[in-house]
Amino acid sequence: MQVHDMENAGRTQTFLTARRAGLVACRGCGAVHAKGVGACRRCGGTLSSRDAGSLQRVWAWLFAGLIAYVPANLYPMLVTTTFGKTRESTIVGGVIELVEHGSWGVAAIVFAASVVIPIGKFITIAYLALSTRIPVTIRGHGRQRLYEIVEFIGRWSMIDVFVVAILSALVQLNFVVTVNPGIAAVSFALSVAFTMLSAQNVDPRLLWDAYEADDT
Amino acid sequence: MTSDLRTEAVPDAGMGLVACPVCDVLHRDAELAVGARARCRRCGTLLFAPRRSAMTQIVMLAATASVLMVAAVFFPFLELQAGGLSRQSSVFDAVMAFSKGMMLPLSVAVGALIVVLPFARLCAIAYALAPMVFGWAPPAHAAPAMRWAEAMRPWAMAEIFITGVAVALVKVAGLAKVTAGPAFWAFAALVLVTVLKDNLMCKFTIWKTLEERRPS
Ligand SMILES: [Zn+2]
Ligand SMILES: [Zn+2]
Numbered sequence: 001m002q003v004h005d006m007e008n009a010g011r012t013q014t015f016l017t018a019r020r021a022g023l024v025a026c027r028g029c030g031a032v033h034a035k036g037v038g039a040c041r042r043c044g045g046t047l048s049s050r051d052a053g054s055l056q057r058v059w060a061w062l063f064a065g066l067i068a069y070v071p072a073n074l075y076p077m078l079v080t081t082t083f084g085k086t087r088e089s090t091i092v093g094g095v096i097e098l099v100e101h102g103s104w105g106v107a108a109i110v111f112a113a114s115v116v117i118p119i120g121k122f123i124t125i126a127y128l129a130l131s132t133r134i135p136v137t138i139r140g141h142g143r144q145r146l147y148e149i150v151e152f153i154g155r156w157s158m159i160d161v162f163v164v165a166i167l168s169a170l171v172q173l174n175f176v177v178t179v180n181p182g183i184a185a186v187s188f189a190l191s192v193a194f195t196m197l198s199a200q201n202v203d204p205r206l207l208w209d210a211y212e213a214d215d216t
Numbered sequence: 217m218t219s220d221l222r223t224e225a226v227p228d229a230g231m232g233l234v235a236c237p238v239c240d241v242l243h244r245d246a247e248l249a250v251g252a253r254a255r256c257r258r259c260g261t262l263l264f265a266p267r268r269s270a271m272t273q274i275v276m277l278a279a280t281a282s283v284l285m286v287a288a289v290f291f292p293f294l295e296l297q298a299g300g301l302s303r304q305s306s307v308f309d310a311v312m313a314f315s316k317g318m319m320l321p322l323s324v325a326v327g328a329l330i331v332v333l334p335f336a337r338l339c340a341i342a343y344a345l346a347p348m349v350f351g352w353a354p355p356a357h358a359a360p361a362m363r364w365a366e367a368m369r370p371w372a373m374a375e376i377f378i379t380g381v382a383v384a385l386v387k388v389a390g391l392a393k394v395t396a397g398p399a400f401w402a403f404a405a406l407v408l409v410t411v412l413k414d415n416l417m418c419k420f421t422i423w424k425t426l427e428e429r430r431p432s
Binding site for chain 1: 239294311316319321371
């Protein structure tokens with residue numbers, strides 16, 4: 001294989017894709033096959049030139065993620081009992097508490113992981129899915145970057161569920177203070193999982209196909 | 217119709233080619249020098265990065281990480297002390313934090329994300345690649361094991377869990393004294409080793425080697 005320099009960057013038509021060559025590529029191992037072959041000869045994975053149903057699954061999981069995100073914010077995430085007095089705190093409530101204690105750094109991390117990233121992900125996935133249908137302003141490499149960010153960062157939202165798990169396991173000092181998980185932890189975990197599934201169903205080759213079509 | 221007939225007539229169509237998994241652009245698949253890196257010339261995705269004795273290192277790191285995982289689950293993880301009271305908790309306690317009542321499925325999910333899936337992935341990789349270290353043929357079902365390990369990669373969240381522990385520690389730092397047990401260090405080391413291993417693993421090179429060594 002040759003590693004070409006980027007002299008042709010920007011002129012997408014100069015690149016020959018497996019599909020235009022009448023071939024099908026395996027996304028798992030890179031092996032290229034004749035059209036119509038069902039399973040990859042190298043890794044045994046299922047082959048598809050472009051995953052036709054993928055967009056539908058992207059939207060379905062995305063809506064499931066959005067719906068699960070609503071109760072995640074309305075119900076308590078943590079239930080703290082101090083000397084018999086019980087206090088429930090939601091995601092945003094927990095962030096406000098941290099700010100009141102002056103822990104700005106942790107408040108920023110928790111706010112980013114449980115509010116900024118989930119909402120940013122919903123918007124980004126919807127944008128990428130739309131970009132395969134209608135022309136959008138961000139170009140091929142920018143869309144690629146967005147896709148990589150969503151894939152990389154999405155799973156990190158689960159950190160909030162783990163923090164709740166650790167606090168509940170650790171802070172169990174009988175009468176003094178106990179921390180227990182709230183029901184929002186379940187819907188938040190579901191929301192993160194659904195959004196991850198949505199992002200995994202994005203076929204990045206469709207993003208590049210659409211970019212080529214815009215460019216001509 | 218004619219084009220279909222033509223591709224059907226060439227069973228080894230696509231041999232000697234490799235396609236970018238992200239944008240589908242075809243590249244010639246030539247032998248690369250050890251230490252070289254080949255990127256897709258359109259989108260820049262890393263395609264091949266062969267290294268000297270990569271297989272040996274991957275298998276050793278995977279074995280190390282799985283031993284550390286066993287230690288991390290069974291040794292005490294964290295100890296909380298406040299006002300004469302103390303509480304020890306293990307990774308297992310964190311998993312069981314949601315085991316009361318309706319949230320039980322979340323306990324199962326957390327256990328899968330932070331212990332079962334990371335551990336099973338390490339075992340699958342070690343199983344598929346260990347015979348290759350000795351120059352033997354890959355074991356039976358090596359391909360499905362590797363495919364499964366790749367598919368589960370986003371769901372193995374050990375590194376997110378350990379970051380969650382750090383956040384939880386900051387949250388309780390003002391209220392109580394927390395000491396890290398041996399399991400904490402085992403878990404942190406396991407995360408480092410896993411990240412190192414994942415960076416060494418060049419997916420496409422591994423699949424090519426598995427195919428070359430497969431008894432026909
Ligand atoms: Zn394949
Ligand atoms: Zn590419």
